[in-house]
Amino acid sequence: MDVLVLIGRVLFVVLFATSAVNHLTRSKAMAGYTASRGIPFATAAVLASGVVLGAGAVSVAVGLWADLGALLLAAFCFSAAVLMHGFWAEKDPQAKMAEQSHFFKDLALGGAALVIFAFFAYAGHDLGLMVTGPALSLG
Template sequence: MGLFWLIGRLILGIYFLMTGFNHLKNYQGMKQACEQKNLPLPGACASLSGLILIIGGLTILTGMFVGIGVLLLVIFLIIAATTFHNYWVFEDPMQKMGEQTQFMKNIALAAALLMLLQIQDWSWTL
């Protein structure tokens, strides 16, 4: 693969790692957010989301079990988009716009990740 592929892979993997660590570091806030969205087992949801993000980031960085990691990330992103960033339920235009932006970001990341499943060579060579 080329240099841009390697740089993009590094950035994407680190993005998911950092996001996952932030979910775990801000566990109480994530748990409260899960409670506000009426998700079952909010503590488990908060922990699981961080772990999925970390595992997904590691699979992208290491090139090991990428298919599993990417599919976990896609499932997580779609669930997060539709449960946390359900912009269509908000009345306030600013809140609606912010949630719509997050919704679209998650859907776009899920789409890009699905395209990564077509990559056959995950080595770090140029």
């Protein structure tokens, strides 16, 4: 069971880890889109979100207070959904459809991150293949 949880953790964070790398290495390019969504200090916001994504991904993948890492990823997903993918404001039907897809993808990933948070906060001490147990405890 421990190996399956580890594989699931690693597969879950692949998207977040690659996004973190993009946020940190392509921040100027990403800042244009971020600014177009009305986010102030766009380059700083892209870099900060890259750090959040990277910290959350590493935390969940290696099991270093994975519950807190999952909360970081959930917070990123929910804020990105609302701040970056406001499909309700789009006039162009294609842009609206694309933003709606990203919005619901972020909601789903945020929900999955909350499930992972609860899983680690509840059963984290009983899981193997972790660097630390959970920082918080629900069980």
